[in-house]
Amino acid sequence: MLRLYHYWSSVCSQKVRMCLAEKGLDWESRHVDIFAFENYEPAYTKLNPKAVVPTLDHDGNILIESNVILEYLEDLFPDQVRLRPHEPFARSTMRLWLYNSEELAHWNVNVCSHNLRHARRMDQRYSHEEQMAAAMKCPNPMIALRLKRRLAVGVSVEEEDEAYAKLDYLLDQMEQRLGEQRLGEQGLGEQGLGQGPWIAGSMFTLADIAMAPMVNRIEVLARPEMIAPARRPRVADWWQRIQERPGYRTAFSFKNPDSNDPVKR
Ligand SMILES: N[C@@H](CCC(=O)N[C@@H](CS)C(=O)NCC(=O)O)C(=O)O
Structure with missing residues:
Protein backbone atom coordinates (compact mmCIF):
# COMPACT_ATOMS: atom_id res chain seq x y z
CA MET A 1 0.00 0.00 0.00
CA PHE A 77 7.98 -0.52 -10.12
CA PRO A 78 10.62 -0.49 -12.87
CA ASP A 79 8.42 -2.16 -15.47
CA GLN A 80 5.33 -0.09 -14.84
CA VAL A 81 6.25 2.65 -17.34
CA ARG A 82 9.99 3.10 -17.15
CA LEU A 83 11.09 6.59 -16.10
CA ARG A 84 14.87 6.15 -15.73
CA PRO A 85 17.31 5.49 -18.59
CA HIS A 86 19.84 2.63 -18.41
CA GLU A 87 22.61 4.40 -20.31
CA PRO A 88 24.92 5.87 -17.63
CA PHE A 89 25.34 9.34 -19.12
CA ALA A 90 21.62 9.79 -19.75
CA ARG A 91 21.00 8.55 -16.20
CA SER A 92 23.52 11.00 -14.77
CA THR A 93 21.86 13.81 -16.72
CA MET A 94 18.52 12.79 -15.25
CA ARG A 95 20.06 12.90 -11.77
CA LEU A 96 21.68 16.27 -12.39
CA TRP A 97 18.25 17.69 -13.19
CA LEU A 98 16.68 16.04 -10.15
CA TYR A 99 19.35 17.87 -8.17
CA ASN A 100 18.73 21.13 -10.07
CA SER A 101 15.02 20.85 -9.33
CA GLU A 102 15.84 20.97 -5.63
CA GLU A 103 18.97 23.11 -5.38
CA LEU A 104 18.10 25.83 -7.88
CA ALA A 105 14.43 25.55 -8.76
CA HIS A 106 12.68 24.71 -5.51
CA TRP A 107 14.40 27.19 -3.24
CA ASN A 108 13.98 30.11 -5.65
CA VAL A 109 10.42 29.23 -6.58
CA ASN A 110 9.70 29.23 -2.86
CA VAL A 111 11.12 32.76 -2.45
CA CYS A 112 9.08 34.00 -5.43
CA SER A 113 5.91 32.34 -4.09
CA HIS A 114 6.04 33.96 -0.68
CA ASN A 115 4.42 37.36 -1.22
CA LEU A 116 1.93 36.29 -3.85
CA ARG A 117 0.83 33.00 -2.33
CA HIS A 118 2.22 31.91 1.05
CA ALA A 119 1.86 35.18 3.00
CA ARG A 120 -1.64 35.82 1.61
CA ARG A 121 -2.81 32.45 2.83
CA MET A 122 -1.26 32.67 6.26
CA ASP A 123 -2.31 36.29 6.86
CA GLN A 124 -5.90 35.41 5.99
CA ARG A 125 -6.00 32.70 8.63
CA TYR A 126 -3.65 33.77 11.40
CA SER A 127 -2.41 36.82 13.25
CA HIS A 128 1.29 37.64 13.22
CA GLU A 129 1.58 36.30 16.79
CA GLU A 130 -0.11 33.02 15.88
CA GLN A 131 2.25 32.54 12.96
CA MET A 132 5.25 33.27 15.14
CA ALA A 133 3.99 30.78 17.75
CA ALA A 134 3.66 28.16 14.98
CA ALA A 135 7.22 28.83 13.81
CA MET A 136 8.41 28.21 17.37
CA LYS A 137 6.87 24.72 17.22
CA CYS A 138 8.71 23.74 14.02
CA PRO A 139 11.50 21.29 14.90
CA ASN A 140 13.47 21.91 11.68
CA PRO A 141 15.70 24.93 12.36
CA MET A 142 16.03 25.77 8.65
CA ILE A 143 12.29 25.99 8.09
CA ALA A 144 11.67 27.66 11.46
CA LEU A 145 14.31 30.35 10.90
CA ARG A 146 13.10 31.04 7.38
CA LEU A 147 9.53 31.50 8.59
CA LYS A 148 10.59 33.71 11.52
CA ARG A 149 12.73 35.90 9.25
CA ARG A 150 9.91 36.25 6.74
CA LEU A 151 7.47 37.13 9.50
CA ALA A 152 9.89 39.77 10.76
CA VAL A 153 11.00 41.40 7.50
CA GLY A 154 9.03 39.71 4.67
CA VAL A 155 10.58 38.94 1.29
CA SER A 156 11.94 42.12 -0.28
CA VAL A 157 11.74 43.12 -3.96
CA GLU A 158 15.53 42.67 -4.16
CA GLU A 159 15.33 39.15 -2.75
CA GLU A 160 12.58 38.27 -5.21
CA ASP A 161 14.53 39.74 -8.14
CA GLU A 162 17.58 37.74 -7.14
CA ALA A 163 15.52 34.54 -7.01
CA TYR A 164 14.01 35.25 -10.44
CA ALA A 165 17.54 35.84 -11.81
CA LYS A 166 18.60 32.41 -10.51
CA LEU A 167 15.54 30.83 -12.11
CA ASP A 168 16.45 32.60 -15.37
CA TYR A 169 19.93 31.10 -15.10
CA LEU A 170 18.44 27.62 -14.63
CA LEU A 171 15.96 28.04 -17.49
CA ASP A 172 18.84 29.06 -19.78
CA GLN A 173 20.55 25.78 -18.93
CA MET A 174 17.33 23.90 -19.58
CA GLU A 175 16.88 25.63 -22.95
CA GLN A 176 20.41 24.61 -23.86
CA ARG A 177 19.97 21.04 -22.57
CA LEU A 178 16.83 20.50 -24.61
CA GLY A 179 18.72 21.51 -27.76
CA GLU A 180 22.01 19.76 -27.15
CA GLN A 181 23.30 17.27 -29.67
CA ARG A 182 25.91 14.88 -28.38
CA LEU A 183 28.48 13.63 -30.83
CA GLY A 184 28.18 9.95 -31.59
CA GLU A 185 24.72 9.69 -30.10
CA GLN A 186 23.21 7.99 -33.15
CA GLY A 187 22.28 4.46 -32.40
CA LEU A 188 21.86 4.98 -28.67
CA GLY A 189 18.12 4.89 -29.24
CA GLU A 190 15.87 5.29 -26.25
CA GLN A 191 18.80 5.34 -23.85
CA GLY A 192 20.78 7.97 -25.70
CA LEU A 193 21.33 11.50 -24.56
CA GLY A 194 20.36 12.97 -27.89
CA GLN A 195 18.72 16.26 -28.63
CA GLY A 196 15.55 16.33 -26.52
CA PRO A 197 12.72 16.23 -26.70
CA TRP A 198 13.02 15.49 -22.98
CA ILE A 199 15.56 16.68 -20.43
CA ALA A 200 17.68 13.51 -20.35
CA GLY A 201 17.33 12.85 -24.10
CA SER A 202 14.73 10.96 -26.07
CA MET A 203 13.15 9.29 -23.05
CA PHE A 204 10.66 10.98 -20.70
CA THR A 205 12.22 10.56 -17.23
CA LEU A 206 12.03 11.51 -13.58
CA ALA A 207 13.94 14.69 -14.51
CA ASP A 208 10.96 15.94 -16.53
CA ILE A 209 8.66 15.06 -13.64
CA ALA A 210 10.89 16.93 -11.17
CA MET A 211 11.00 20.08 -13.30
CA ALA A 212 7.30 20.13 -14.31
CA PRO A 213 5.96 21.60 -11.03
CA MET A 214 8.71 24.22 -11.00
CA VAL A 215 7.88 25.44 -14.50
CA ASN A 216 4.17 25.29 -13.66
CA ARG A 217 4.81 27.56 -10.67
CA ILE A 218 6.82 30.03 -12.74
CA GLU A 219 3.84 30.26 -15.06
CA VAL A 220 1.35 31.00 -12.29
CA LEU A 221 3.68 33.50 -10.63
CA ALA A 222 4.22 37.02 -11.86
CA ARG A 223 6.59 36.24 -14.74
CA PRO A 224 5.16 33.66 -17.15
CA GLU A 225 7.09 35.38 -19.97
CA MET A 226 10.15 33.54 -18.64
CA ILE A 227 8.86 30.40 -20.36
CA ALA A 228 7.22 32.06 -23.38
CA PRO A 229 8.08 30.65 -26.85
CA ALA A 230 9.66 33.94 -27.92
CA ARG A 231 12.10 33.82 -25.03
CA ARG A 232 12.81 30.10 -24.63
CA PRO A 233 11.27 28.12 -27.51
CA ARG A 234 12.52 24.70 -26.39
CA VAL A 235 11.39 25.11 -22.79
CA ALA A 236 8.01 26.42 -24.04
CA ASP A 237 7.63 23.42 -26.33
CA TRP A 238 8.63 21.02 -23.51
CA TRP A 239 6.11 22.67 -21.20
CA GLN A 240 3.36 22.31 -23.81
CA ARG A 241 4.13 18.59 -24.17
CA ILE A 242 4.22 18.13 -20.39
CA GLN A 243 0.76 19.67 -20.05
CA GLU A 244 -0.63 17.31 -22.66
CA ARG A 245 0.34 14.25 -20.60
CA PRO A 246 -2.49 12.54 -18.69
CA GLY A 247 -0.04 12.09 -15.78
CA TYR A 248 0.38 15.84 -15.50
CA ARG A 249 -3.37 16.46 -15.68
CA THR A 250 -4.14 13.89 -12.99
CA ALA A 251 -1.42 15.08 -10.64
CA PHE A 252 -2.14 18.77 -10.99
CA SER A 253 -5.91 18.54 -10.76
CA PHE A 254 -5.83 17.37 -7.15
CA LYS A 255 -8.54 19.50 -5.55
CA ASN A 256 -7.78 22.06 -2.88
CA PRO A 257 -9.83 20.88 0.11
CA ASP A 258 -10.04 24.45 1.44
CA SER A 259 -12.54 26.39 -0.65
CA ASN A 260 -11.71 29.63 1.23
CA ASP A 261 -8.07 29.50 0.13
CA PRO A 262 -7.31 32.73 -1.79
CA VAL A 263 -4.86 30.74 -3.95
CA LYS A 264 -6.69 28.88 -6.68
CA ARG A 265 -3.90 27.30 -8.71
N1 LIG B 1 13.70 18.80 -0.32
C1 LIG B 1 12.37 18.56 0.11
C2 LIG B 1 11.65 19.88 0.22
C3 LIG B 1 10.25 19.70 0.79
C4 LIG B 1 9.59 21.06 1.06
O1 LIG B 1 10.24 22.08 1.37
N2 LIG B 1 8.25 21.06 0.97
C5 LIG B 1 7.49 22.27 1.18
C6 LIG B 1 6.33 22.30 0.21
S1 LIG B 1 6.88 22.21 -1.47
C7 LIG B 1 6.95 22.29 2.60
O2 LIG B 1 6.49 21.29 3.09
N3 LIG B 1 7.00 23.46 3.25
C8 LIG B 1 6.44 23.59 4.55
C9 LIG B 1 6.97 24.76 5.34
O3 LIG B 1 7.83 25.48 4.82
O4 LIG B 1 6.48 24.94 6.45
C10 LIG B 1 11.65 17.61 -0.86
O5 LIG B 1 11.98 17.65 -2.05
O6 LIG B 1 10.82 16.80 -0.42
Whole structure:
Protein backbone atom coordinates (compact mmCIF):
# COMPACT_ATOMS: atom_id res chain seq x y z
CA MET A 1 0.00 0.00 0.00
CA LEU A 2 1.25 3.46 -0.92
CA ARG A 3 0.12 6.33 1.29
CA LEU A 4 1.20 9.83 0.39
CA TYR A 5 1.28 12.72 2.83
CA HIS A 6 1.12 15.79 0.63
CA TYR A 7 -0.32 19.26 0.10
CA TRP A 8 -2.40 20.00 -2.99
CA SER A 9 -0.27 22.85 -4.44
CA SER A 10 3.16 21.98 -3.00
CA VAL A 11 5.64 21.63 -5.86
CA CYS A 12 7.42 18.74 -4.15
CA SER A 13 4.09 16.93 -3.64
CA GLN A 14 3.17 17.54 -7.30
CA LYS A 15 6.39 15.80 -8.34
CA VAL A 16 5.44 12.63 -6.49
CA ARG A 17 1.78 12.73 -7.56
CA MET A 18 2.90 13.06 -11.18
CA CYS A 19 5.24 10.07 -10.85
CA LEU A 20 2.44 7.97 -9.31
CA ALA A 21 0.09 9.04 -12.11
CA GLU A 22 2.62 8.38 -14.89
CA LYS A 23 3.12 4.89 -13.49
CA GLY A 24 -0.61 4.36 -13.02
CA LEU A 25 -0.18 3.43 -9.34
CA ASP A 26 -2.97 3.48 -6.77
CA TRP A 27 -2.28 5.44 -3.62
CA GLU A 28 -4.02 6.66 -0.53
CA SER A 29 -4.07 10.39 0.18
CA ARG A 30 -3.28 12.07 3.48
CA HIS A 31 -3.61 15.78 2.89
CA VAL A 32 -1.37 17.80 5.22
CA ASP A 33 -2.38 21.47 5.39
CA ILE A 34 1.02 23.15 5.58
CA PHE A 35 -0.63 26.57 5.86
CA ALA A 36 -2.40 25.38 9.01
CA PHE A 37 1.05 24.22 10.19
CA GLU A 38 -0.08 20.57 10.37
CA ASN A 39 3.43 19.63 9.19
CA TYR A 40 4.87 20.91 12.48
CA GLU A 41 2.68 18.58 14.59
CA PRO A 42 4.61 15.81 16.39
CA ALA A 43 2.41 13.13 14.78
CA TYR A 44 3.73 14.28 11.39
CA THR A 45 7.33 15.13 12.31
CA LYS A 46 7.66 11.62 13.71
CA LEU A 47 7.34 10.52 10.08
CA ASN A 48 9.15 13.46 8.51
CA PRO A 49 11.65 15.10 10.90
CA LYS A 50 12.23 17.87 8.34
CA ALA A 51 8.59 18.96 8.87
CA VAL A 52 7.89 19.26 5.15
CA VAL A 53 5.76 17.47 2.57
CA PRO A 54 5.80 15.03 0.87
CA THR A 55 6.23 11.81 2.84
CA LEU A 56 5.55 8.38 1.39
CA ASP A 57 4.52 5.41 3.50
CA HIS A 58 5.02 2.16 1.60
CA ASP A 59 3.81 -0.71 3.78
CA GLY A 60 5.43 0.92 6.80
CA ASN A 61 8.62 2.04 5.04
CA ILE A 62 8.66 5.79 5.50
CA LEU A 63 10.35 7.85 2.79
CA ILE A 64 11.02 11.56 2.70
CA GLU A 65 12.60 13.91 0.10
CA SER A 66 10.68 14.04 -3.16
CA ASN A 67 13.66 13.06 -5.35
CA VAL A 68 14.40 10.06 -3.14
CA ILE A 69 10.74 9.06 -3.34
CA LEU A 70 10.78 9.32 -7.16
CA GLU A 71 13.75 6.97 -7.43
CA TYR A 72 12.22 4.60 -4.85
CA LEU A 73 9.04 4.34 -6.92
CA GLU A 74 11.17 3.65 -9.99
CA ASP A 75 13.11 0.96 -8.11
CA LEU A 76 9.88 -0.62 -6.86
CA PHE A 77 7.98 -0.52 -10.12
CA PRO A 78 10.62 -0.49 -12.87
CA ASP A 79 8.42 -2.16 -15.47
CA GLN A 80 5.33 -0.09 -14.84
CA VAL A 81 6.25 2.65 -17.34
CA ARG A 82 9.99 3.10 -17.15
CA LEU A 83 11.09 6.59 -16.10
CA ARG A 84 14.87 6.15 -15.73
CA PRO A 85 17.31 5.49 -18.59
CA HIS A 86 19.84 2.63 -18.41
CA GLU A 87 22.61 4.40 -20.31
CA PRO A 88 24.92 5.87 -17.63
CA PHE A 89 25.34 9.34 -19.12
CA ALA A 90 21.62 9.79 -19.75
CA ARG A 91 21.00 8.55 -16.20
CA SER A 92 23.52 11.00 -14.77
CA THR A 93 21.86 13.81 -16.72
CA MET A 94 18.52 12.79 -15.25
CA ARG A 95 20.06 12.90 -11.77
CA LEU A 96 21.68 16.27 -12.39
CA TRP A 97 18.25 17.69 -13.19
CA LEU A 98 16.68 16.04 -10.15
CA TYR A 99 19.35 17.87 -8.17
CA ASN A 100 18.73 21.13 -10.07
CA SER A 101 15.02 20.85 -9.33
CA GLU A 102 15.84 20.97 -5.63
CA GLU A 103 18.97 23.11 -5.38
CA LEU A 104 18.10 25.83 -7.88
CA ALA A 105 14.43 25.55 -8.76
CA HIS A 106 12.68 24.71 -5.51
CA TRP A 107 14.40 27.19 -3.24
CA ASN A 108 13.98 30.11 -5.65
CA VAL A 109 10.42 29.23 -6.58
CA ASN A 110 9.70 29.23 -2.86
CA VAL A 111 11.12 32.76 -2.45
CA CYS A 112 9.08 34.00 -5.43
CA SER A 113 5.91 32.34 -4.09
CA HIS A 114 6.04 33.96 -0.68
CA ASN A 115 4.42 37.36 -1.22
CA LEU A 116 1.93 36.29 -3.85
CA ARG A 117 0.83 33.00 -2.33
CA HIS A 118 2.22 31.91 1.05
CA ALA A 119 1.86 35.18 3.00
CA ARG A 120 -1.64 35.82 1.61
CA ARG A 121 -2.81 32.45 2.83
CA MET A 122 -1.26 32.67 6.26
CA ASP A 123 -2.31 36.29 6.86
CA GLN A 124 -5.90 35.41 5.99
CA ARG A 125 -6.00 32.70 8.63
CA TYR A 126 -3.65 33.77 11.40
CA SER A 127 -2.41 36.82 13.25
CA HIS A 128 1.29 37.64 13.22
CA GLU A 129 1.58 36.30 16.79
CA GLU A 130 -0.11 33.02 15.88
CA GLN A 131 2.25 32.54 12.96
CA MET A 132 5.25 33.27 15.14
CA ALA A 133 3.99 30.78 17.75
CA ALA A 134 3.66 28.16 14.98
CA ALA A 135 7.22 28.83 13.81
CA MET A 136 8.41 28.21 17.37
CA LYS A 137 6.87 24.72 17.22
CA CYS A 138 8.71 23.74 14.02
CA PRO A 139 11.50 21.29 14.90
CA ASN A 140 13.47 21.91 11.68
CA PRO A 141 15.70 24.93 12.36
CA MET A 142 16.03 25.77 8.65
CA ILE A 143 12.29 25.99 8.09
CA ALA A 144 11.67 27.66 11.46
CA LEU A 145 14.31 30.35 10.90
CA ARG A 146 13.10 31.04 7.38
CA LEU A 147 9.53 31.50 8.59
CA LYS A 148 10.59 33.71 11.52
CA ARG A 149 12.73 35.90 9.25
CA ARG A 150 9.91 36.25 6.74
CA LEU A 151 7.47 37.13 9.50
CA ALA A 152 9.89 39.77 10.76
CA VAL A 153 11.00 41.40 7.50
CA GLY A 154 9.03 39.71 4.67
CA VAL A 155 10.58 38.94 1.29
CA SER A 156 11.94 42.12 -0.28
CA VAL A 157 11.74 43.12 -3.96
CA GLU A 158 15.53 42.67 -4.16
CA GLU A 159 15.33 39.15 -2.75
CA GLU A 160 12.58 38.27 -5.21
CA ASP A 161 14.53 39.74 -8.14
CA GLU A 162 17.58 37.74 -7.14
CA ALA A 163 15.52 34.54 -7.01
CA TYR A 164 14.01 35.25 -10.44
CA ALA A 165 17.54 35.84 -11.81
CA LYS A 166 18.60 32.41 -10.51
CA LEU A 167 15.54 30.83 -12.11
CA ASP A 168 16.45 32.60 -15.37
CA TYR A 169 19.93 31.10 -15.10
CA LEU A 170 18.44 27.62 -14.63
CA LEU A 171 15.96 28.04 -17.49
CA ASP A 172 18.84 29.06 -19.78
CA GLN A 173 20.55 25.78 -18.93
CA MET A 174 17.33 23.90 -19.58
CA GLU A 175 16.88 25.63 -22.95
CA GLN A 176 20.41 24.61 -23.86
CA ARG A 177 19.97 21.04 -22.57
CA LEU A 178 16.83 20.50 -24.61
CA GLY A 179 18.72 21.51 -27.76
CA GLU A 180 22.01 19.76 -27.15
CA GLN A 181 23.30 17.27 -29.67
CA ARG A 182 25.91 14.88 -28.38
CA LEU A 183 28.48 13.63 -30.83
CA GLY A 184 28.18 9.95 -31.59
CA GLU A 185 24.72 9.69 -30.10
CA GLN A 186 23.21 7.99 -33.15
CA GLY A 187 22.28 4.46 -32.40
CA LEU A 188 21.86 4.98 -28.67
CA GLY A 189 18.12 4.89 -29.24
CA GLU A 190 15.87 5.29 -26.25
CA GLN A 191 18.80 5.34 -23.85
CA GLY A 192 20.78 7.97 -25.70
CA LEU A 193 21.33 11.50 -24.56
CA GLY A 194 20.36 12.97 -27.89
CA GLN A 195 18.72 16.26 -28.63
CA GLY A 196 15.55 16.33 -26.52
CA PRO A 197 12.72 16.23 -26.70
CA TRP A 198 13.02 15.49 -22.98
CA ILE A 199 15.56 16.68 -20.43
CA ALA A 200 17.68 13.51 -20.35
CA GLY A 201 17.33 12.85 -24.10
CA SER A 202 14.73 10.96 -26.07
CA MET A 203 13.15 9.29 -23.05
CA PHE A 204 10.66 10.98 -20.70
CA THR A 205 12.22 10.56 -17.23
CA LEU A 206 12.03 11.51 -13.58
CA ALA A 207 13.94 14.69 -14.51
CA ASP A 208 10.96 15.94 -16.53
CA ILE A 209 8.66 15.06 -13.64
CA ALA A 210 10.89 16.93 -11.17
CA MET A 211 11.00 20.08 -13.30
CA ALA A 212 7.30 20.13 -14.31
CA PRO A 213 5.96 21.60 -11.03
CA MET A 214 8.71 24.22 -11.00
CA VAL A 215 7.88 25.44 -14.50
CA ASN A 216 4.17 25.29 -13.66
CA ARG A 217 4.81 27.56 -10.67
CA ILE A 218 6.82 30.03 -12.74
CA GLU A 219 3.84 30.26 -15.06
CA VAL A 220 1.35 31.00 -12.29
CA LEU A 221 3.68 33.50 -10.63
CA ALA A 222 4.22 37.02 -11.86
CA ARG A 223 6.59 36.24 -14.74
CA PRO A 224 5.16 33.66 -17.15
CA GLU A 225 7.09 35.38 -19.97
CA MET A 226 10.15 33.54 -18.64
CA ILE A 227 8.86 30.40 -20.36
CA ALA A 228 7.22 32.06 -23.38
CA PRO A 229 8.08 30.65 -26.85
CA ALA A 230 9.66 33.94 -27.92
CA ARG A 231 12.10 33.82 -25.03
CA ARG A 232 12.81 30.10 -24.63
CA PRO A 233 11.27 28.12 -27.51
CA ARG A 234 12.52 24.70 -26.39
CA VAL A 235 11.39 25.11 -22.79
CA ALA A 236 8.01 26.42 -24.04
CA ASP A 237 7.63 23.42 -26.33
CA TRP A 238 8.63 21.02 -23.51
CA TRP A 239 6.11 22.67 -21.20
CA GLN A 240 3.36 22.31 -23.81
CA ARG A 241 4.13 18.59 -24.17
CA ILE A 242 4.22 18.13 -20.39
CA GLN A 243 0.76 19.67 -20.05
CA GLU A 244 -0.63 17.31 -22.66
CA ARG A 245 0.34 14.25 -20.60
CA PRO A 246 -2.49 12.54 -18.69
CA GLY A 247 -0.04 12.09 -15.78
CA TYR A 248 0.38 15.84 -15.50
CA ARG A 249 -3.37 16.46 -15.68
CA THR A 250 -4.14 13.89 -12.99
CA ALA A 251 -1.42 15.08 -10.64
CA PHE A 252 -2.14 18.77 -10.99
CA SER A 253 -5.91 18.54 -10.76
CA PHE A 254 -5.83 17.37 -7.15
CA LYS A 255 -8.54 19.50 -5.55
CA ASN A 256 -7.78 22.06 -2.88
CA PRO A 257 -9.83 20.88 0.11
CA ASP A 258 -10.04 24.45 1.44
CA SER A 259 -12.54 26.39 -0.65
CA ASN A 260 -11.71 29.63 1.23
CA ASP A 261 -8.07 29.50 0.13
CA PRO A 262 -7.31 32.73 -1.79
CA VAL A 263 -4.86 30.74 -3.95
CA LYS A 264 -6.69 28.88 -6.68
CA ARG A 265 -3.90 27.30 -8.71
N1 LIG B 1 13.70 18.80 -0.32
C1 LIG B 1 12.37 18.56 0.11
C2 LIG B 1 11.65 19.88 0.22
C3 LIG B 1 10.25 19.70 0.79
C4 LIG B 1 9.59 21.06 1.06
O1 LIG B 1 10.24 22.08 1.37
N2 LIG B 1 8.25 21.06 0.97
C5 LIG B 1 7.49 22.27 1.18
C6 LIG B 1 6.33 22.30 0.21
S1 LIG B 1 6.88 22.21 -1.47
C7 LIG B 1 6.95 22.29 2.60
O2 LIG B 1 6.49 21.29 3.09
N3 LIG B 1 7.00 23.46 3.25
C8 LIG B 1 6.44 23.59 4.55
C9 LIG B 1 6.97 24.76 5.34
O3 LIG B 1 7.83 25.48 4.82
O4 LIG B 1 6.48 24.94 6.45
C10 LIG B 1 11.65 17.61 -0.86
O5 LIG B 1 11.98 17.65 -2.05
O6 LIG B 1 10.82 16.80 -0.42
